[in-house]
Amino acid sequence: MLHGITRHLGAGVAATLLIAAALPVAAQQQNIEKLKQMKVSGTDPNIPTVAQDGKDAAQLRENLKRIKMPPGFKIDLYAVVPDARSIAVAPSTNMLFVGTRKTKVWAVTNRTGGATATEVKEFAPSLKFRNPNAVCWTRDGFLIVVESNRVYTFPAAEFFYEGADVAVGEVVAQGALIPPEEESFNHSGRVCRIGPDNKLYITLGQPFNVQPREKLELYTKTGIGGIVRMNQDGTGREVFATGIRNSVGMDFNPKDKTLWFTDNQTDGMGDDIPLGEINRATQAGQFFGYPYIVADTRITENGYDKDTIPADAVNPQVKTDAHAADLGMAFYVGKQFPAAYQNGFFSAQHGSWNRTKPIGARVLFTSLKADGTADKTEVFAEGWLDDETGIYRGRPVDVAIAKDGSLLVSDDYAGAIYRITYSGQ
Structure with a gap:
């Protein structure tokens, strides 16, 4: 500009x-x-905290009375967290680290071990993050934060988060995750996971509604519109999966180690097409159909519907409602919920912005068959979208499993983390 x-x-x-x-x-x-x-930056070490009470928190709790779930489940406000997006549950302490699409990563602490967080404050305020949507943990306790075009690592972040200055490393320097000329405000929120191979996996949404043909070769080579993986020090980068429009959620099945991911689909083709996708990658190098086909729909923009669909295109495991905006997902690894939830994953639908009648703003659950493929997907929690007025009272973004087996749900619209528990009563 x-x-x-x-x-x-x-x-x-x-x-x-x-x-x-x-x-x-x-x-x-x-x-x-x-x-x-390990030098001092000069930033004020006194970090303001986010108020966890007052009328806004009271209204959030009131809104949760509208949420419908299966019998025995209960939802409560866990923390007020402005712009809350991706959730990373700390490995050793009762903490969460929460990404946003703005300039902050939040440290959410529960010092009492109760049902709600006791403190929410900015993490590493001496750094001015740029779209730090992605947060995830390594097995040895390093927090990974992925911006649009940079990757940070923070050793022992859950123990050294109190002050403004924290130990930091750059896994990928600014401008080296994608070519700088491909930076965009669109589809630039990354997500990350550490895989069973101990490598770092990062989703890279392509910035267009449908990418121009002249971008295909570059995007395939760099992993834009796909998923890349690398060693935790940034070396050994490779493109893991391609043919993806914009994935903002992924997780590994702990049983068979396959990678599952959501994918947000093309706009402007009508209310009911194309359907959303949840995919399963069983090995490196797979192609998932975009921009030639989404679920059962050929993409007409830029004439891709005239092309032959690549023979190796992998079909989605789950087809979801068009434009519901499937985002974060997590396999249920807890023990609090009934046995029916032990072999499957939860996923969040952010809700539509480009549909005549809005849809989404809910949490889904997908069970798996014995062979590890998807069985049945059903609505687990809904009510953030008022069907009569079309008004959103919240927009779920990510889901995560807390150490006690409860389900955490982030909401960037309402600025909150919710906690879903099961009592069986």
Whole structure:
């Protein structure tokens, strides 16, 4: 954008603008280098906390009275967390780290071991994150944060989160996750997981509604519109899966180690097509159909419907309602819920923005067959969307399994984390 502006300005003014734009980036990198060396950044160590009571929290609890779930389940407000997106349950403490699509990662602490969090505050405020949607943990306690075009690692984040300065490393430097010229505000929220192979997996949404043909080769090569994996130090990067439009949720089945992921589909084709997808990757190198086909629908934009569908295209395991926006997912690894939930996964639907009658804003559950493929998908929790008025009172983004087996649900619209428990009564 600055290059377009500077064409109409004198050289001196243009140079000033470009220097001004570069200053925040340079200052950010200088701060990162300080933190790598365990030096002080000068940021105020007194980090404000987010109020967990008051009328907003009371209204959130009131809204939850509308949520319908199977008998025996109960939902409550766990924490007020502005813009809450991806959830990473800390491995050793009673904490969550929560990503956003803005500039903050939140540290959510439960110091009493009760039913609600006791403190929510910004994590690493001396860093100014850019769309830190993705948060996940390594097996040895490193927190991974993935921005649109950078990957951070934070050793022992759950033990050294109290102050403004934290130890940090760069797994992937700014501008090296995708080519900088492909950066976009669209489809730029990443998700991450550590796989059974101990590698880091990252989804890379392609930024268009339907990518132009001239982008296909580049995107296939770099993994945009797919999933990439790498060693935890950023080496050994490879493209794991392609043919994906925009995945904002994935998890590994703990039983057979296969990778499952959601995929958000093409807009502008009508209310009821194309259907959403939840896919299963059984090995590296698989192609999942996009942009030639989505579920049962051929993509007409840019003439892809005239092409032959690649013979190796993998069909989705689950087809969901069109435009419901399937986002985060997690296999249920707890023991609190009944046996029927022990062999399957929960997934969140954010809700539609481009449908005549809105749909979504709910949590689904998918059971699996003995061979590890999808069996039945059903609505597990709904009521954030008022069917009569079309008004959203919340939009679920991610799901995560707490240590006690309860289900955590993030909501970026209402700014909250919910907790679903089972008592059987």
